[in-house]
Amino acid sequence: MTTLHTNTALPGVSHLMRLVLAALIPGTAVFIYQTGWGGVINLLLAIIAAVVFEAIAVKLRRRSVRTSLEDYSAVVTGWLIALCLPPLLAWWLPVLAAAFAILLAKHLFGGLGQNIFNPAMAGYALLLISYPLDLGLWLNTPEAFNLSLHDSIAIVMNGGVKLQANWDALTGATALDQHRGWLLKTLDNPTPPGNTFGTIGAAHSEWANMAFLVGGIWLWHKRIIQWQIPLAFIVTLLLCTTIGNLINPLQAGPGFHLFGGATMLGAFFIATDPVSAAASNRARLIYAAGAGGLVYLIRTFGAFPDAVAFAILLMNCVVPALDRMDIWLLGRNNEAPKQ
Amino acid sequence: MDTTAHVHDSPSRTPPVIDWPAPERVCIPLRQHQGKAAAVIVTIGQAVNQGQLLTHSDNLFEVPVHASISGIVDTITAQQITLRQTPNGDAQTGSITRQSQQPQGTTITTLYNGWSRSEYLQRIHNAGLVGLGGSCYPVAAKINKLGDKPADTLLINAAECDPSICCDEALLNHSIDEIAMGICLAQHATQAKKTIIGIESDKSALGQLLLTSVLNCCAQQFAAHTELQVVPASYPNGAESLLMSHCVGRTLTPTDIHESQLITFNINTCYSLSQALILGNPCTHRIATIIDSQHNRFNLRLPLGTPISDLIAYYEQRRDCTIVVGGEMMGTEVGLDAVVTKASNCIQLKYVKTQPTVRPCVRCSLCVDACPVSLKPQLLLSAASTANYTNLQTLNLQNCIECTCCDRACPSHIPLAGIFAKSKEQMRQDTHARQMANLAKARYEKRQARLENSKQREFKKLDKKQSNLNQPEKAGQQAKRKLVEEALQRARDKKKNQPPANNNTSPADGQS
Numbered sequence: 051m052t053t054l055h056t057n058t059a060l061p062g063v064s065h066l067m068r069l070v071l072a073a074l075i076p077g078t079a080v081f082i083y084q085t086g087w088g089g090v091i092n093l094l095l096a097i098i099a100a101v102v103f104e105a106i107a108v109k110l111r112r113r114s115v116r117t118s119l120e121d122y123s124a125v126v127t128g129w130l131i132a133l134c135l136p137p138l139l140a141w142w143l144p145v146l147a148a149a150f151a152i153l154l155a156k157h158l159f160g161g162l163g164q165n166i167f168n169p170a171m172a173g174y175a176l177l178l179i180s181y182p183l184d185l186g187l188w189l190n191t192p193e194a195f196n197l198s199l200h201d202s203i204a205i206v207m208n209g210g211v212k213l214q215a216n217w218d219a220l221t222g223a224t225a226l227d228q229h230r231g232w233l234l235k236t237l238d239n240p241t242p243p244g245n246t247f248g249t250i251g252a253a254h255s256e257w258a259n260m261a262f263l264v265g266g267i268w269l270w271h272k273r274i275i276q277w278q279i280p281l282a283f284i285v286t287l288l289l290c291t292t293i294g295n296l297i298n299p300l301q302a303g304p305g306f307h308l309f310g311g312a313t314m315l316g317a318f319f320i321a322t323d324p325v326s327a328a329a330s331n332r333a334r335l336i337y338a339a340g341a342g343g344l345v346y347l348i349r350t351f352g353a354f355p356d357a358v359a360f361a362i363l364l365m366n367c368v369v370p371a372l373d374r375m376d377i378w379l380l381g382r383n384n385e386a387p388k389q
Numbered sequence: 390m391d392t393t394a395h396v397h398d399s400p401s402r403t404p405p406v407i408d409w410p411a412p413e414r415v416c417i418p419l420r421q422h423q424g425k426a427a428a429v430i431v432t433i434g435q436a437v438n439q440g441q442l443l444t445h446s447d448n449l450f451e452v453p454v455h456a457s458i459s460g461i462v463d464t465i466t467a468q469q470i471t472l473r474q475t476p477n478g479d480a481q482t483g484s485i486t487r488q489s490q491q492p493q494g495t496t497i498t499t500l501y502n503g504w505s506r507s508e509y510l511q512r513i514h515n516a517g518l519v520g521l522g523g524s525c526y527p528v529a530a531k532i533n534k535l536g537d538k539p540a541d542t543l544l545i546n547a548a549e550c551d552p553s554i555c556c557d558e559a560l561l562n563h564s565i566d567e568i569a570m571g572i573c574l575a576q577h578a579t580q581a582k583k584t585i586i587g588i589e590s591d592k593s594a595l596g597q598l599l600l601t602s603v604l605n606c607c608a609q610q611f612a613a614h615t616e617l618q619v620v621p622a623s624y625p626n627g628a629e630s631l632l633m634s635h636c637v638g639r640t641l642t643p644t645d646i647h648e649s650q651l652i653t654f655n656i657n658t659c660y661s662l663s664q665a666l667i668l669g670n671p672c673t674h675r676i677a678t679i680i681d682s683q684h685n686r687f688n689l690r691l692p693l694g695t696p697i698s699d700l701i702a703y704y705e706q707r708r709d710c711t712i713v714v715g716g717e718m719m720g721t722e723v724g725l726d727a728v729v730t731k732a733s734n735c736i737q738l739k740y741v742k743t744q745p746t747v748r749p750c751v752r753c754s755l756c757v758d759a760c761p762v763s764l765k766p767q768l769l770l771s772a773a774s775t776a777n778y779t780n781l782q783t784l785n786l787q788n789c790i791e792c793t794c795c796d797r798a799c800p801s802h803i804p805l806a807g808i809f810a811k812s813k814e815q816m817r818q819d820t821h822a823r824q825m826a827n828l829a830k831a832r833y834e835k836r837q838a839r840l841e842n843s844k845q846r847e848f849k850k851l852d853k854k855q856s857n858l859n860q861p862e863k864a865g866q867q868a869k870r871k872l873v874e875e876a877l878q879r880a881r882d883k884k885k886n887q888p889p890a891n892n893n894t895s896p897a898d899g900q901s
């Protein structure tokens with residue numbers, strides 16, 4: 051019997067999305083461990099909002115609601131947004147991000163497959179620009195983890211942790227923020243703040259990064275994503291940070307960057323979103339390398355809590371050009387042998 | 390046949406070839422090939438014998454069809470001829486007596502040695518032979534494409550074109566010697582410098598047998614250049630361009646093959662070739678794999694024009710099944726009134742399954758990884774959806790072999806191969822239209838140039854005329870002047886002789 055050139059029963063989009071969700075589980079578990087009920091509430095809010103807005107958008111566009119909800123892409127979008135957000139935000143912030151992601155970044159461009167920008171990152175970027183203060187507040191004291199579900203809901207419903215009397219005691223800037231804050235004003239203080247570094251990466255986020263790395267590798271093993279994007283992303287970031295660290299030893303080294311912030315989430319789950327990534331492997335290498343370099347630049351010289359979202363959104367803009375470049379190169383290759 | 394003994398050692402699950410009895414009625418489409426239908430040469434009510442020509446044409450692209458049963462011509466339409474068996478008619482079994490009449494190797498050599506290529510073409514054409522691998526390209530036209538030159542490589546395609554089809558293998562089990570003779574005939578007809586038998590790795594034992602059989606009966610000058618090539622048993626290696634690429638060791642596109650001296654015959658075609666040229670049995674039957682709704686497979690030798698509903702009645706409980714002609718990968722659904730044609734290499738009977746939902750392309754590139762000829766279906770799709778013919782050309786749409794590998798890989802279940810087939814057609818039309826437009830433009834420009842030219846010429850003619858006119862005038866004037874001068878001279882002479890008193894009147898005299 052002849053065998054097929056390819057795997058016959060390759061799964062559909064919804065199956066792929068379900069696998070992506072499964073791969074997110076380890077990272078999400080660490081995330082929830084670190085953020086307590088606040089993280090769970092964020093996840094629920096963002097996912098439910100994303101699904102509801104997806105349904106509304108599809109209904110408005112007179113398409114089959116069932117078909118588009120079945121593909122789980124809205125769930126993934128909501129989930130990714132929640133993983134970027136600090137816990138105990140006012141309830142409407144995750145909802146706003148999901149609405150922006152689904153309605154504007156996705157359906158205004160034509161729905162699944164047509165969006166230029168990664169919806170989750172577009173939603174998150176909106177919050178980053180509009181509410182930078184809220185997004186900079188991560189729970190980092192033991193008291194924060196011990197908040198009960200009831201208290202957490204109360205905080206979320208009452209405008210988030212920012213409006214709490216004792217918010218100073220509960221939260222602090224992220225390690226990335228602290229490090230950059232320190233770096234830009236190094237002259238005052240010769241050593242970085244003690245709680246910036248963890249064992250291998252940035253304090254707090256290193257374990258989540260490890261978990262996302264594991265999930266991502268599993269996803270690659272399952273052939274849902276290809277190696278080009280994560281590898282180019284990570285290697286570029288590694289190179290940039292190593293060089294930066296060698297030139298200016300005050301800058302954090304590669305370990306801090308690779309296992310800090312949303313690096314691994316970005317490399318394996320966000321940059322690999324096929325819709326907004328480049329089409330060919332060659333173009334993908336450029337795309338991901340660009341994103342990796344931008345992450346370094348924005349983290350070191352920018353003014354936002356994390357850089358992955360902006361780096362990916364900026365490279366999303368380049369994708370159409372990369373795709374054109376591909377066709378152009380192909381055309382040139384075709385002509386070459388004839389000459 | 391002696392080959393059956395060998396076949397036992399290849400653990401073949403391929404069902405044997407069974408003859409399907411001649412049906413009551415057959416409905417023979419006039420066009421069972423790539424090209425136009427030939428002209429009908431029978432009339433309604435006429436009695437025909439099996440193998441009798443129903444249509445005729447001298448154009449190699451208008452392949453004739455033959456009666457596949459003996460009976461009476463019932464109806465004739467622009468598309469098909471229906472034959473029905475006479476009520477008292479002898480119950481034809483539809484099978485042509487084969488094995489018993491098989492000539493020996495030596496006799497064949499003498500039989501075909503004498504023919505020239507045009508004689509081959511004539512015979513092949515009149516036997517209604519088309520590529521039975523599924524392409525249905527007229528065989529005679531294919532050979533004719535070589536011109537007077539010999540073929541560089543003759544490829545014998547013994548690889549199944551679709552994973553669900555097993556009629557090639559069944560045929561190898563059934564009549565390996567006839568195939569071998571067909572190959573020898575093909576060698577003679579094409580004068581092939583080299584013959585390669587391409588077969589998949591899981592049938593390599595059969596391939597070896599076939600090679601031996603060919604070497605036994607083929608002429609000396611071909612035997613030295615006949616070889617077996619084993620290709621990996623993976624879809625779509627049975628596709629002509631891929632098999633050819635495998636065998637000649639470089640990547641060839643369908644266009645390359647079309648433009649070169651390479652030629653491919655399926656073993657089914659070779660079988661029919663030997664049937665037609667040695668036994669004089671034209672192409673009235675074909676061997677097809679039937680897959681019923683329970684996924685049982687049968688290999689049947691079916692009279693062309695057999696209604697597929699006959700098969701349904703035999704194999705299925707219910708009549709409302711869907712018919713798919715072609716294999717699992719490339720098959721297309723046809724209506725319930727479909728009949729067996731030269732193209733039906735596989736007939737699948739199935740009850741309708743729900744089609745998976747088609748979603749938009751998510752640009753995942755899984756199709757790019759799946760494409761066996763290294764195209765980029767993802768980019769092709771976006772170019773096709775905007776009818777961007779320049780990009781489609783750049784992306785080598787014409788190289789797509791419509792194997793549907795990309796369809797299978799696509800998580801959005803987009804029917805890519807179907808879309809590409811349509812785009813190809815559109816692109817062809819577009820190119821044609823553009824060529825026509827260019828031609829028209831060239832014609833217009835030529836005409837303008839011609840008009841301009843003739844105008845110029847007219848002008849020149851006028852000029853010339855004028856100058857011609859001027860010249861005679863001058864000549865005349867000169868003559869006149871001469872006359873005048875002569876007259877004056879005479880007058881002066883006169884004057885000299887006459888008295889000066891007449892001086893005043895002299896000019897008038899001189900003028901006259």
Ligand code: SF4
Binds near residue numbers: 760764788793794
């Ligand atoms: S049908 Fe798809 S996989 Fe097959 S050749 Fe065409 S583009 Fe490639």
Ligand code: SF4
Binds near residue numbers: 750752754801
């Ligand atoms: S496999 Fe389907 S969804 Fe994926 S890129 Fe190709 S056409 Fe698009």
